[in-house]
Amino acid sequence: MRKSVGVEGESFGEGDFERLESYRRKSFLLGSFPLESIGSETKVNTGFSVGIAEQYSQTRNIMNVLNIGSTKRVACSTTASLVVVLRRNITLTQQQVSHFNTFGFLIFRQLFSSDELKTINPEFEHALTSAYRHAPFDGTYRHWVRTMGPETPFFASLLEDLRFCEPTKQLYGEDALGMVSDVNRYVGNTRWHPDHRVDPTEDCYGVKFAYYLEPVGAENGALRLIPGSHKKTLHDDLRKNLDKFGLEICDVPAYVCESEPGDVVAFDMRCWHASWGGAIDRRMCTVCYYKNPSGPEEEAGTRRRAINSAKGPDNSGLPFSIHRDIMSHWVANHEGSEKRQRWIDRERELGFFDYLEA
Numbered sequence: 001m002r003k004s005v006g007v008e009g010e011s012f013g014e015g016d017f018e019r020l021e022s023y024r025r026k027s028f029l030l031g032s033f034p035l036e037s038i039g040s041e042t043k044v045n046t047g048f049s050v051g052i053a054e055q056y057s058q059t060r061n062i063m064n065v066l067n068i069g070s071t072k073r074v075a076c077s078t079t080a081s082l083v084v085v086l087r088r089n090i091t092l093t094q095q096q097v098s099h100f101n102t103f104g105f106l107i108f109r110q111l112f113s114s115d116e117l118k119t120i121n122p123e124f125e126h127a128l129t130s131a132y133r134h135a136p137f138d139g140t141y142r143h144w145v146r147t148m149g150p151e152t153p154f155f156a157s158l159l160e161d162l163r164f165c166e167p168t169k170q171l172y173g174e175d176a177l178g179m180v181s182d183v184n185r186y187v188g189n190t191r192w193h194p195d196h197r198v199d200p201t202e203d204c205y206g207v208k209f210a211y212y213l214e215p216v217g218a219e220n221g222a223l224r225l226i227p228g229s230h231k232k233t234l235h236d237d238l239r240k241n242l243d244k245f246g247l248e249i250c251d252v253p254a255y256v257c258e259s260e261p262g263d264v265v266a267f268d269m270r271c272w273h274a275s276w277g278g279a280i281d282r283r284m285c286t287v288c289y290y291k292n293p294s295g296p297e298e299e300a301g302t303r304r305r306a307i308n309s310a311k312g313p314d315n316s317g318l319p320f321s322i323h324r325d326i327m328s329h330w331v332a333n334h335e336g337s338e339k340r341q342r343w344i345d346r347e348r349e350l351g352f353f354d355y356l357e358a
């Protein structure tokens, strides 16, 4: 029996997996939801998303989807699993844009599905274990590696994932630049700091999407942000005065971004941020974009960043050859992604790959 799932008036049946996948690439996310009971109804939270092509071929039964909405009921008949195509609203509302502009951050709950976390966790382990084979993690210093190489395909796809690059376009312009997807094992507290300077002649700026793989709260390593500190007056005031208060990290007035696995915190990298009480081996990942500089001053600021960011890998205790191989793979763009090529061309022009290509 041919079953179908409706997507904006279209219907799909068994064997239509390629077409389903092309929808996912454009703007749809697919959810695969195991059903415990047969012939009943189940609730699907559309905040969850999965997009793994191989699953389609394994999941031979596609059901009707009823009532597209935020939480929906789907009818299911005689099968133990179900594929649903959901259109996730990846566009920020005006209110979210204003929140980000004013406070410097936004939190997206359950942007990753539990199925995606099942891919993220082993890729995370593999990326760091193989990169630091020469010095296995012993809790004395942070391990950090970029995940844009062939061995971590899920992480490597994230810069081009619409969940990240579409909001970035809204916040930093259509031509914003995809920079980094990385994974980290943090050790204990992180002191207060901004990632970028606020003066555009000295540095560029952009957004970091950060997600933790364990639940984190106020007492165990959640990201703390000082709202509005991406703006010059507060940013500079903190640079000048924060240390003078002699406050513990946790006593500085701040917003604590409690999070569960699957949640993502997006913040302007000029914001002052820190963490408190975190465990040794706090697993955290990021996806980062920069604003494409416009005008000679911003370009000069971005070129300075390019020179400084070449030092990053040296400070991570990672053999340079490992970093170079990962980045060279990304820059080679074997997949022929147009979007990525545009980023690469502009980043090369700005000097971000000088150290790789020297």
Ligand SMILES: O=C(O)CCC(=O)C(=O)O
Binding pocket: 186, 188, 189, 190, 195, 210, 221, 222, 223, 273, 274, 275, 278, 284, 286
């Ligand atoms: O999670 C932490 O300890 C801090 C994260 C951080 O400083 C960063 O991502 O820049």
